[in-house]
Amino acid sequence: MLDNIQKSYIKKESIYGPDNYKPLPVVLSKAKGVWVWDVNDEKYIDMMSGYSAVSHGHAHPELLRVFHEQSSRLSLTSRAFYTDTLGPYLETITKMTGFEMCLPMNSGAEAVETAIKASRRWAYRTKKVKPGKAEIIVADGNFHGRTTTIISFSSDENSKDDFGPHTPGFVSVKYGCSKSLEAAINENTAAVLIEPIQGEGGIIVPPENYLKEVRDICTKKNVLMLLDEIQSGLGRTGKLFAYQHSCGNCSCDIGCKPNQPQESKPDGLILGKALGGGFMPVSCFLSSKEVMQWMNPGSHGSTFGGNPLAAAIAKRSIELLDEDKLIENSKVMGEYFKKSLIDMNSKIIKEVRGKGLWLGVEIDPKYISGKDLSKLCLENGILCKETHETTIRYAPPLTISKKELDWAIKKIKSVFEEVEKKAA
Ligand SMILES: *Cc1c(COP(=O)(O)O)cnc(C)c1O
Numbered sequence: 476m477l478d479n480i481q482k483s484y485i486k487k488e489s490i491y492g493p494d495n496y497k498p499l500p501v502v503l504s505k506a507k508g509v510w511v512w513d514v515n516d517e518k519y520i521d522m523m524s525g526y527s528a529v530s531h532g533h534a535h536p537e538l539l540r541v542f543h544e545q546s547s548r549l550s551l552t553s554r555a556f557y558t559d560t561l562g563p564y565l566e567t568i569t570k571m572t573g574f575e576m577c578l579p580m581n582s583g584a585e586a587v588e589t590a591i592k593a594s595r596r597w598a599y600r601t602k603k604v605k606p607g608k609a610e611i612i613v614a615d616g617n618f619h620g621r622t623t624t625i626i627s628f629s630s631d632e633n634s635k636d637d638f639g640p641h642t643p644g645f646v647s648v649k650y651g652c653s654k655s656l657e658a659a660i661n662e663n664t665a666a667v668l669i670e671p672i673q674g675e676g677g678i679i680v681p682p683e684n685y686l687k688e689v690r691d692i693c694t695k696k697n698v699l700m701l702l703d704e705i706q707s708g709l710g711r712t713g714k715l716f717a718y719q720h721s722c723g724n725c726s727c728d729i730g731c732k733p734n735q736p737q738e739s740k741p742d743g744l745i746l747g748k749a750l751g752g753g754f755m756p757v758s759c760f761l762s763s764k765e766v767m768q769w770m771n772p773g774s775h776g777s778t779f780g781g782n783p784l785a786a787a788i789a790k791r792s793i794e795l796l797d798e799d800k801l802i803e804n805s806k807v808m809g810e811y812f813k814k815s816l817i818d819m820n821s822k823i824i825k826e827v828r829g830k831g832l833w834l835g836v837e838i839d840p841k842y843i844s845g846k847d848l849s850k851l852c853l854e855n856g857i858l859c860k861e862t863h864e865t866t867i868r869y870a871p872p873l874t875i876s877k878k879e880l881d882w883a884i885k886k887i888k889s890v891f892e893e894v895e896k897k898a899a
Pocket of ligand 1: 526581582583584585587618619620621674675703704705706747748
């Protein structure tokens with residue numbers, strides 16, 4: 476329950492800031508690993524991880540060391556000069572992902588904008604689409620960010636109403652249906668932009684062959700396949716990238732090696748969130764030289780994009796995925812977590828979706844709303860938040876141990892039991 480200290484902080488936010496978020500009633504003050512404390516030193520387990528931006532856990536000691544070391548040496552220069560951090564970072568991320576080039580940005584939405592701009596240039600200059608005609612195909616229920624162009628192709632009314640006029644050039648088709656996607660392609664189509672699993676849309680996992688079919692269609696029709704793995708990427712689903720679950724007979728277990736054939740590998744990949752190691756906004760767009768060649772001097776940029784601090788943190792963040800075995804842990808703990816939720820056999824739970832440590836629990840609104848369930852979780856020491864009203868998302872840091880996860884599972888179970896008892 477809120478005391479006067481918490482109430483005063485909440486009041487300040489609501490007086491001096493607009494109401495564009497509706498936070499849960501808790502005021503957080505510090506965090507370490509999977510644990511977070513409020514201003515009164517009450518402890519919670521973080522099952523939200525900043526929408527998957529805190530995959531490495533809070534204040535990862537090695538990232539903290541890099542953060543201190545790099546920020547006391549060189550934080551910001553702008554891209555008007557070369558630095559001794561950007562090149563090594565670009566080399567590491569392109570080798571690790573198997574893409575030829577990486578264009579660094581800050582927020583996820585900026586990296587999506589970068590992908591849109593780069594694929595439009597490719598369409599006009601390589602594919603020779605008629606001037607001003609390029610189209611990008613997206614999926615219903617998508618979430619790619621909050622800029623005016625990106626909300627233009629959202630299907631969420633509240634995120635776009637009265638923010639127009641909207642940017643033209645986008646066509647939305649049914650998510651998970653490669654037939655409707657293929658039917659929407661014409662000679663002006665530059666790219667297809669989708670999430671391999673829709674996150675904000677409610678952890679929606681498409682049919683198993685979907686991405687491979689999209690890949691085949693894009694190749695056949697000379698259209699760029701762009702995947703937004705801002706939330707699903709970097710180990711969240713138990714593979715390095717979510718698209719690697721759809722790489723057919725690929726034999727590797729956790730993440731395909733970049734130089735192995737990958738049946739669903741996109742032409743462009745968008746990363747963000749966990750790339751910043753839970754410390755700062757870092758995002759990027761990865762693609763081929765063929766696409767990137769048109770991003771010439773003056774065409775695009777960002778004051779903070781690729782800054783030394785961001786480059787150092789991002790380089791270390793992706794190295795740690797391997798060193799700390801975070802992808803493996805996501806897979807193993809995720810399977811255990813999913814099974815535990817299903818085994819609760821709660822009548823409140825209609826479905827458990829997702830892969831790795833990225834689970835969506837679809838609840839029956841007959842018993843409780845997603846919002847009230849999130850509040851109940853909070854009162855029991857679990858930080859989580861509903862998405863799409865009836866889906867509770869559980870996405871702890873990928874560092875979570877079995878013991879910590881068991882602590883969370885026990886609490887979650889008692890929450891569901893409490894709701895059931897009340898309903899009976
Ligand atoms: C969070 C998210 C974005 C936007 O990232 P921001 O850093 O909030 O701009 C874009 N796409 C997906 C899939 C996301 O989950």
